[in-house]
Amino acid sequence: MSDIQASDGTISTAPAPVSLQLARYLHTQRETIMDGQIAAAGHDDPDAVTTMVIAARRARSALSAHRPTAHREPEVHRLIEELRWFGIIVGAAHDLGVQSARLHAAVDALRPRYVRGPVRARMSTYFTARTRPAWTAARDLLASPRFPAMIEDMISEERLLRAGLVPGIDDPDNAAVIGALLDRVRVRMRAVESARDEDHADAATHELRKALRRLRYYLESVRDLDPARSDQAADGLVAVQDLLGDNQDAAVAKHHLIQLTREAENAGESTFTYGLLMQREIDRTTACAAALPAAYWRSLRTVRVMADVHNTV
Template sequence: MTREQTLNKDPSTASDIDSVRTSNAAALADYLCAQRDIIVEGEIAARSGDAEAIPAIIVASRRARSAVAAHRTARDHHRELRRLIEDLRWFGLALGAAHDLDVQAVRLRSSAGALRARYLRGPVRERVEQYFDYNIEQARTEGRALLGSRRYLAVLTDLDSQIDELRGGTAGWASVDRPDVLLADLVERVQDRMRAVALALGEDSRDATVHSVRKAVRRLRYYIESIGPCEPERERALAALESLQDALGEHHDAVVAKRHLLQISRDAEKAEESSFTYGLLYQRELDVTDRLLGVLPQACDGAVRAVRLLAAAERPGGEGSSNG
């Protein structure tokens, strides 16, 4: 007999579980509704030329996707949910392309500007500007078209449908997985990926495994956000995860910068220009990734401890449960 079957034999415990599940379905509906509102308001602002609205739309789509994808039953057995998860992923990636390029342009302009004149070999600043101006304009054009697309409207429609089902009690997928069980699974996912980082050989492999940790941490953080109002255990867990996510985000920015520098240096070499400066800039980004690799284990351990305390509080009858 499973642990959950044992719990369900006790009528009072079963009542606790049902109460928690109902409460969490309502909290998830509110969370998804808030993300949908941010997306719609951001779309209106973006169409009016407000570039600052785009990052908020991207984060909202990631939050909604992570909160839903954290549910195993939703991920594995519900076709409509799988489609929504994939469409939210597509939406965030496609819309975020221009913003990501903007961030990288600022980063590499700053890095090049910090070099002494004697280290600037060739038209480095001009080539960086040319590279990003072209790519950013392409991405912005595609992003504007995306906001009026049928697929974008389908994302909103599917979100509305899930919100209505959650509030109406007909979203069976949201009432199967207990929060403490999901939290344990999500923590294990993070730890498994951190172990992969320690075993990774070579620069590219390490970069890829750290990025996989980043995605697992993001899913864990946004799932925790979706399960109700912040209580002390939840606040501590979210603060620890946000700090870890910041370090992982900085690592990711450095990895992406390396890729852009490789492409820019190839363009320079084709034009028979020196690639010396791009090598210096690449080494700086490599130093950033190496530094962050050193701090990630401790940051991850702290976040895991905080989430485990939250999971204990979320168990039916625990201090943080609705009936505790």
Template sequence: MAQSIRETERKYAAPAADDTSWLPDLTGVDPVASVADRGVQDLDAVYYDTDDLRLTRSAATLRRRTGGTDAGWHLKLPLPGDSREEIQAPPSDAMPDELRDLTLSRTRGATLRPVVRIRSTRSLRHLLDPEGGLLAELSLDTVQADSLLDDSNHAQWTELEVELAEGADPALLDDIDEMLRENGVDRAHSPSKMARALAEATPFTDHAPDVRAQRAPRSAGDHLTAHLSRLVRALTELDPAVRRGRPDAVHRMRTTLRRLRGCLRSYRSVLDREVTDPLRAELKWLGGELGAERDHEVLQERLTKGVRELPGELVLGPVTARLQAWDVAHRAEARRRTLDALASPRYLALLDALNRLVEDPPLRAKASRRPRKVMSKALLKEHDRLRRRMDRALGMPPGPERDAAIHEARKAAKRVRYAAEAARAALGKSARRLGKRVKAVQRVSGDHHDAVVAQDALRALAVAAHAAGEPGFTWGLLHGQERAAARERERQLPAAWQRAGDSRLLRAVRH
């Protein structure tokens, strides 16, 4: 069973390992009170990647290490700043299926093979506080890297790593960094040993991390491609968290899928529909598969909260037990759908198609035009669709048809919001303000939809309780509360829409 740790470290270029006179006395950094020598370790690691280095390009690494205190398989995934998540599995001859699965969004099913062997002689020191508690590890590594690709090149270097201990103040890294720099020890140019090994031991390999759209976007196509690249990257990085059932991961991935779909729909004047329409269909499929788990999650939290907030004397019968049984029955099936979708060839084909989209976007003639005119027109077009749906919904009498119309308007509001996000870099404050106001419409209509869905679930629970001879009072009471909540959101919706449809704001978007 793999376990996960958070690793926060910085690397430095070290002049030499045999003579450490260049290394400053770090007890001058508060709260470091002493530096304890922890001896020397010999580490041997083989790094795995695809032939075209898809893991390395996405700032991830997979290795099998022997030696040291953490021998085994390690998958490292990037986190913001100086941190990475390290997922560790015990030593074994074969690559653990769990780690292989966690790389799939990056490898897209391509074969993983040994690409680099890195052997290090590590001199380890612990930076301790006055009570002897560990603050950070300081590792001075003499490194030998050997390419396992078609060539047989070698590289050697020395580097210094400073890794923060669990629970230590991140500001300590900054203070140590300042002390090292003052003594002429500079940060390493490569983010990892793997990256440096590829640069020096395989000098003809393009190993650069995947950072697209580095130059400032100028045209509408530039802006749109940069936005799509960020979304595809986010989708790739969310995959491991979804597979492990991390909190909010399914919701974030589903939202990313919607953003991609919305962007491809709204900016059809920029991208060729023959390419993007099939992609939209596949994004919709995946969103639907993930939707079962996310929708159940939202509904379960809402119903549980409703029961919890009732006075005890109003909870009649085994309400909590029935709700828990309902949750278990539905959650397992929804989770299975998510994992089956992520394990399917269809999903990997979608990831391949998305990567081709951003690497070689199918731009139309309008893509070369100035972004303000093209993107504002597309954004206002989506807003006009929202206006038509909202006018229809607000003009209907209360009832199921109006509930459905409000839900359709809500989906249109999402598309406006996502189109505004894509246009924000080109249109500035006007797109940001419009997106913020449309988000308020989406929030009110979303709360309305959640209340409508909750009513259906509560009615089904009440019927099941009645069939089992249990009191139905509590379920009926909760149903009435949700009905009242839905009607209250209907009353709030016109005001939210009025702000989002303000003519002055729309003129600002246009000009």
């Protein structure tokens, strides 16, 4: 923030340039990642990396929102890709753990007569076989030279941003950036509405979720430009993201259940229970799809005002 004296003598506080706000945001996410790395090193637990993955997504989304810069500046593009790679590798074991807990809880909710065969044992074996190598890969990554290199890239980018030396960050008006992000959201919402089948609907809904996440994290990174509206918009975006997150969890669970069904079939076991669980996840995605239009419109009201976008979103 800086003080500006108006012609009438009053003093107002102007927000810091976008480049400086983005540098501060990257600094916060980098600190979170580094703290998470220390915590993860002392715990043999995939959940220890959750905050690191979220911080990497925040940093990547905030940088990616500045599309011309992300495309034209090699250093920025490389950092975005490194953060993407980091999030995928480090988050894989945690995501598997979430799915394991989800499906085991679903089995526990069934009446005993609906649990046919060694369902719990098969699920445990299935997820353990996948979680262990994923967690090993995450720990290996955190101990590899590539991790500190990514941290150094974040530090370098912060310095350049603080010095105002990253082209294209401060040039466009904030409303224009938000408008471009809303355009991206609008296109992906149309893809959801026109999806031809279940798989296309799941994929399109996930893409919409990612577009909304980029919009939310961009607003976080430049909050000082309009704190009240940014907070209000973020609250709305969290609501629709939660709905889409539930849809994504159900969509991923369906894929795991297909694999589990195949393994059970090959072993000559009953697949009755997996069919019940599959229908549960199908019902969940159907319910999410029904609730999405209203949640979408409510969530984007404040964002549309901030962008001064009067066309239909």
